[in-house]
Amino acid sequence: MSGFQNWLEYLNDRQELIQELTIEHAILVIQVMVAAIALSVLLGILVHRVEVLSNIALSITSIFITIPSLALFTLFIPIVGIGKRPAQIALFMYALLPILRNTVTGLNGVNPAVEESAKGMGMSSTQRLLKVKLPLAWPVILTGIRVSTLLITGIAAIATLVGAGGLGDLIQAGFSRLGLPGAYEPLWTGVIFTVLLALTFDLMYLVLRRFTTPSGIR
């Protein structure tokens, strides 16, 4: 059990660093998510009525998600240099698809009779969107946001390679010392804290979902 004790010791010694990196990681994810939610939901609203446009938007964001992450992170270095920026761009591109897909699905999943009656009562298209369609599609959209967040929380560990920091730093530190004593402590710490961070986000979404879903459709 000495390995586990070593690890606890490591945690104790590096408390401050771990905390710092976790916060850095979380901030990276949050920044990216805010931008990705704004763009994807807006884009989803714009394209959901026209099948061709929806398909184009979904295809493009699907292509983003298939680009190997190692490549995507480094792809932007020539343009924006190293540091936070290339990581943010890459993560942003990964985050789009789940949100966009669920926004389109959610909005198109609203019962046509509900839309018809809303229109028949004289609701304008903006009122129909804001007061009927978005509230009804919200649980589906939120699920997309949740999936997206989990996805990029994991991928953000690669950000260390372009100098964006985060918990990837610990994984990288362990990786570079592989075979030497003290390699596994930072490696495990990086992995475990990334997972814990993802679980924390997930829990927050559960709570958010509970409080933002209208009770009639809960």
Add this chain to the structure above:
Amino acid sequence: MTDPMPHTGSPETDDMLDDVSIEDDLRPTDPDTPEPMIQLDGVSKTYPGSDIPAVDALTLDVPKGEILILVGPSGCGKSTTLRLINRMIEPTGGRIIFDGRDVTRVNADELRRHIGYVIQQIGLFPHRTIAENVGTVPKMLGWDKAKISARVDELLEVTGLDPSIFRDRYPKELSGGQAQRVGVARALGADPPVLLMDEPFGAIDPITRDRLQNEFLRLQDELQKTIVFVTHDIDEAIKMGDRIAILRDRSQVAQLDTPQRILSLPIDDFVADFIGSGAALKGLNFERVRDLDLADYPVARSDIGHAKAVEMLREAHQRWLLLLDEQERPLRWLNEPALDRTDRPITETGLPVTATVEPNATLHDTLEAMLNSSTGCAIVTDERGRYQGVVEIEVLNAAITRMRHEARDHYEELGLDHSSAPPHVSAPSGNGR
């Protein structure tokens, strides 16, 4: 189905948009007809990419307080027509006039807030409570909270839902019938003068549908809304309609009239086919016994002797004599062979009375009674069961013939007056039905 000579919407209708002309052109000349609430003037809809209009130059007036039924085979454009009225579908030609005001070009959302709209699938907002659903239009119109709340309670009550139970429920907690009541309550939200209903009771089980129809008719008696109601069910049309417009392809009016007259005299084979068999039978629902000439039968009290009874029967030249009790209630039918059997008391001979109807019974019920009767005629009694007269099958026959004649006379009269005659009516086809 395809029209060999597709028409385009008449071009002159677009040029007649000045409001002034409405007053002169479209007001009915007949002083008996109430003012029209809805006027469709050559309204057409041709979908892009199609040469054949879905609705072809439809002209139709709906007087205030009337239920007009649009009925026709599927694909005839009846729903499209309804949706043109509140501009859910924008017409490509013609004018829509509400209460004398041309609304063909006004803001459609604004217009719809003043027209109730009920659809078969109801479309309640699942994320809002029943109260919020019913209060949707008043809220949009900026009513204050207390007024909306009072209105919601009032509407739930008139549609037969207890506000204290249903206000705060969600649509998912309602049965189909309850949801449809909420749908009607919501359509009545801001007390619109006009209601458009697209097969509102189509998806409801027959028993609940019948109840909702009856309740709705009772409600309409109070509210006196102008209603356009789409259905594919001719029986529902006959039951609900003040007038029925039977539509054929491209929303062409095949016949537009009261249910009674349509049943009495289908104007052509299309209408006759659509009504189907039993039109005469259905027509019997519109006449009541009290309007008939009752046949006179010899009647006698039960204390009459056999010999006296036979004598009465011979004098009256009838086959049957009706025996009454002390309260003048019919007891038994007696004929000569029965009276010849003097061994039996007079109250036990002959045939029992099985078919009696009250004066306000429909002829349909009367016919039913006759078919069950031992003598082939129905006895009419007043509310205390006292004998009033007898209905014979010939009288029903005469009633049907009379209705048919009345309808034909009506059409011939209309035929002279071309301005108000619906299409196909000016030349009544005496198809002998």
